[in-house]
Amino acid sequence: MADIILFNKPFEVLSQFTDERTQNPRSTLAEWIKMPGYYPAGRLDYDSEGLLLLTNHGPLQHRIASPRNKMPKTYWVQVEGDISGVAIDNLSRGVNLKDGPTRPAKVRRMTPPKLWQRTPPVRHRETVPTSWIELTISEGRNRQVRRMTAAVGYPTLRLVRYQIGDWTLDKLQPGEFRMEQVHLPDAPASPSKQGRRPGPRSTKARRPNRRSASK
Incomplete structure (x- = not known):
């Protein structure tokens, strides 16, 4: 089994945990996801919104993000x-x-x-x-x-x-996430009904007062 986070990335948030900018840094995942060891499986543009997957399982991360799998x-x-x-x-x-x-x-x-x-x-x-x-x-x-x-x-x-794949935003609001478990290694990268954990929990990510962000 592998854990995966389904996160509704808000508008103007980087799909990474740090920003290379030192002046007027932009919002990052670090303001929303407080669980060490999880990394994005793919990316979503700064000015786009919606579903971003994160996992602490390297092979699963690769299977989701790799263009070869054509997910x-x-x-x-x-x-x-x-x-x-x-x-x-x-x-x-x-x-x-x-x-x-x-x-x-x-x-x-x-x-x-x-x-x-x-x-x-x-x-x-x-x-x-x-x-x-x-x-x-x-x-x-x-x-x-x-x-x-x-x-x-x-x-x-x-x-x-x-x-x-088979993962959707469902009812997640911006800044909210839920966790699921995926059955590995025989299951496909996207979860099946057997690979999903019943009753996934949704969490509202708390964030500190953000500094003014600029593109």
Whole structure:
């Protein structure tokens, strides 16, 4: 068995425990996760929100984070503009980026999800509509989702990662986490019903007074 933390990373928090900046340091996981020995299995951009997995088990960390395993990741994406069916089809087939074409993705238009209020909120323009899509990819290039939506003409305004493999945010609010146990070594990297521990606990991470953060 291996322990894993499912953490809802807030907006403008680094997915690491330290910041290389000495002036105006940014918020890090150290303000939220007070359990030594756990490290992120993959990353989530500073300006993105949602599911981040951490574990104290090295092989499991590698299996989750390694691009070779092609673990699917699902994002809820708010884009600028009323996204067209053509754009969704293009995203589904894969788009050409500067570092090469992306793999085909699963994409669907979705109604605006019921999410927490982001601080600061997404910019609002009366004359420009927005729309939401659910996008599932199996690769992890730098800022890939944002680059994909921009490539089809719809810049990303808000990006929330909802799912990695079989793990989901469920009802976690920003700054909250829950722990689960994963059966190893024969189980796949994502948990099965047999590999999950019944009744996972949710924890509200307490944080100290944060200093002003800047990008």
